[in-house]
Amino acid sequence: MVQQHFQHSQIQRLTYVVIILTLVLFLLGMSVGSTGFTMIWPPSSDSSVLQIMWDIRLPRTLAAWLAGALLGLAGAIAQGLFRNPLADPYLLGSASGATLGVALSLVMLSTTLFTENWLQRLGITSIAFIGALAGVVITVILARGFQHTFRLLLAGVIVGVILAAISSFFAIMHPEILPVMQAFMLGTTSFAGWSACLLMSVVLIACCLVAWSLSKALDALTLGELTAISLGLRLNFARGILIVVLALATGAAVSQVGLIAFVGLAAPHLVRSLIKVVHRTLLIYSTLIGGILLLGADILARALIAPQELPVGLLTAILGGSYLLWLMHAGQNRAK
Amino acid sequence: MKRFGSVSLVFLALFLSLPVGAVEITDDLGVTSSFANPPQRIISLLPSLTETVCVLKQCQKLVGVDRYSNWPASIKSLPIVGGGLDPNIEAIAILKPDVVLVGKSSRTTDRLRSLGIKVLTFDVRDYRSAQLAMTKIALLLGLPDKDTELLWQNIIAQVSSIAASLPKSSQGIRVYFEVSNTPFGAGESSFIGETLSRLKVINIIPASLGPFPKLNPEFIVRENPNLIMLGYTANENLSARPGWNKIQAVSQQRICTFTAEEADVLSRPSPRIPEAAQIMANCLIAKSPK
Numbered sequence: 001m002v003q004q005h006f007q008h009s010q011i012q013r014l015t016y017v018v019i020i021l022t023l024v025l026f027l028l029g030m031s032v033g034s035t036g037f038t039m040i041w042p043p044s045s046d047s048s049v050l051q052i053m054w055d056i057r058l059p060r061t062l063a064a065w066l067a068g069a070l071l072g073l074a075g076a077i078a079q080g081l082f083r084n085p086l087a088d089p090y091l092l093g094s095a096s097g098a099t100l101g102v103a104l105s106l107v108m109l110s111t112t113l114f115t116e117n118w119l120q121r122l123g124i125t126s127i128a129f130i131g132a133l134a135g136v137v138i139t140v141i142l143a144r145g146f147q148h149t150f151r152l153l154l155a156g157v158i159v160g161v162i163l164a165a166i167s168s169f170f171a172i173m174h175p176e177i178l179p180v181m182q183a184f185m186l187g188t189t190s191f192a193g194w195s196a197c198l199l200m201s202v203v204l205i206a207c208c209l210v211a212w213s214l215s216k217a218l219d220a221l222t223l224g225e226l227t228a229i230s231l232g233l234r235l236n237f238a239r240g241i242l243i244v245v246l247a248l249a250t251g252a253a254v255s256q257v258g259l260i261a262f263v264g265l266a267a268p269h270l271v272r273s274l275i276k277v278v279h280r281t282l283l284i285y286s287t288l289i290g291g292i293l294l295l296g297a298d299i300l301a302r303a304l305i306a307p308q309e310l311p312v313g314l315l316t317a318i319l320g321g322s323y324l325l326w327l328m329h330a331g332q333n334r335a336k
Numbered sequence: 337m338k339r340f341g342s343v344s345l346v347f348l349a350l351f352l353s354l355p356v357g358a359v360e361i362t363d364d365l366g367v368t369s370s371f372a373n374p375p376q377r378i379i380s381l382l383p384s385l386t387e388t389v390c391v392l393k394q395c396q397k398l399v400g401v402d403r404y405s406n407w408p409a410s411i412k413s414l415p416i417v418g419g420g421l422d423p424n425i426e427a428i429a430i431l432k433p434d435v436v437l438v439g440k441s442s443r444t445t446d447r448l449r450s451l452g453i454k455v456l457t458f459d460v461r462d463y464r465s466a467q468l469a470m471t472k473i474a475l476l477l478g479l480p481d482k483d484t485e486l487l488w489q490n491i492i493a494q495v496s497s498i499a500a501s502l503p504k505s506s507q508g509i510r511v512y513f514e515v516s517n518t519p520f521g522a523g524e525s526s527f528i529g530e531t532l533s534r535l536k537v538i539n540i541i542p543a544s545l546g547p548f549p550k551l552n553p554e555f556i557v558r559e560n561p562n563l564i565m566l567g568y569t570a571n572e573n574l575s576a577r578p579g580w581n582k583i584q585a586v587s588q589q590r591i592c593t594f595t596a597e598e599a600d601v602l603s604r605p606s607p608r609i610p611e612a613a614q615i616m617a618n619c620l621i622a623k624s625p626k
Binding site: 033034048051052055056057109123124125172173175176179180183188190191193195307308309311 | 403415416417418419421422423424425426427429430432440443444446447450451520548550
């Protein structure tokens with residue numbers, strides 16, 4: 001009882017911290033840009049400043065948060081599904097699928113001078129999205145379904161390697177696409193506009209609702225697959241739906257902002273190191289903290305070498321990697 | 337008759353309503369943009385386009401460039417708005433450009449267009465497309481067609497006179513131009529290859545292999561070039577590559593390396609072709625078999 005109360009107050013404290021941090025970061029996100037720090041209050045009447053605030057800074061700030069949230073959610077689902085703390089959203093071939101999609105569309109863009117109409121209308125982001133989903137579908141097919149966690153993981157690794165090799169093949173045959181591919185793989189939020197925000201928020205809301213309603217299955221899975229089945233859960237059904245959610249969330253984030261490293265891996269770890277909770281709560285907080293992590297990194301990426309900016313994926317890789325390393329050693333010391 | 341008169345009146349009105357100097361430019365993506373007046377504030381996100389604007393003597397209209405643009409020296413004081421592939425959209429918008437010139441990078445183009453900024457995309461890969469890009473940019477800037485045509489003719493004439501200045505011994509020697517040590521080479525169909533052909537040397541990479549093919553090092557050993565140009569700044573001992581000490585160019589030390597500035601001139605498809613030709617010619621004069 002006492003412990004439960006203790007946990008409750010811990011969660012409450014975390015909630016306050018998360019809300020305040022998110023608000024502060026959004027305000028910062030609106031203030032930090034190419035000209036350094038600009039106050040958003042009092043509002044300017046200059047039309048170009050207004051355009052920068054509302055059409056550039058706000059959508060990219062929101063997009064960074066949304067993409068981070070999607071990756072945080074996907075990371076929590078992946079770690080629960082595979083009962084593996086090292087699982088990340090890119091595990092099932094979505095990252096390499098998206099990269100291949102980008103490579104293919106770039107090759108088509110560079111070989112036809114006047115781009116095919118449909119390709120231009122679709123745009124690279126949609127093709128990356130389709131690629132990410134296709135990567136997961138191939139993984140599931142190669143694993144002959146999603147019943148076996150281990151087979152699924154293995155198939156994901158194999159698909160990842162093969163699709164990455166095919167992308168490299170295209171890059172070798174058309175070296176002019178290499179820099180564009182590299183830019184995609186480093187991840188950046190600078191191209192995100194309102195349409196990207198709309199897409200990601202729709203996907204985020206849908207994925208959150210579905211994942212939340214299936215969180216009991218993830219809890220049951222932590223006890224082992226047999227126990228979960230013996231509890232009478234429709235495990236396969238839940239697992240299939242969760243994989244779809246994982247693929248959609250990852251695909252939406254990756255196609256809009258590129259390959260962002262470590263956010264999906266670090267967010268659930270961060271939540272677990274702060275509070276001990278069931279999956280229903282873990283999913284929510286991973287989502288919120290994923291958003292905070294990527295938005296924070298994005299603001300840093302904009303500010304560090306302003307007026308130029310760093311690819312945000314570089315920063316998340318360095319920061320997220322260092323954090324996980326610290327967590328690993330801190331955990332070891334505690335165990336001693 | 338009366339009706340005909342009113343129709344022609346409408347046409348006349350339409351014609352008069354078009355401001356003088358209005359131009360329509362179709363870029364290399366096939367997108368047409370119209371400009372009521374020649375743009376006065378230009379941002380270039382590609383070094384070769386920056387150089388094209390400056391060769392047309394319109395450098396003063398540039399208000400921002402990408403981080404790789406470094407010629408002429410006068411543009412070094414301009415605001416840098418990131419790279420062509422990772423531009424800072426906000427920094428571009430703040431400069432209120434009338435037009436942004438970019439290389440092929442659809443994400444940049446799409447994002448800028450969605451903000452209502454006019455973007456012209458150029459895909460320059462050979463002499464023809466370089467000439468086309470120069471003509472379009474000149475048209476955009478409201479320069480007379482005749483002058484641009486003369487300028488281009490002058491560029492080609494300069495290359496010809498550089499070619500004529502070469503010693504007879506350099507004619508027909510077999511050259512390998514390495515773009516990067518992976519190794520990627522410059523083929524006959526590339527921009528670099530076109531300059532080489534005008535200098536009357538033989539490129540060991542035929543047009544059929546594409547502009548910048550990734551080669552098997554064995555291919556280069558078998559082709560046995562008389563001279564090698566390294567189009568990147570690297571200090572590599574080519575004779576250490578397996579089998580390469582058998583290549584004539586390597587065993588006779590006929591290898592040209594270039595400074596970073598020279599490498600920029602060689603690798604950029606801009607109207608500075610005569611400079612590139614002169615750099616290659618200097619190499620040929622110094623290293624050709626006597």
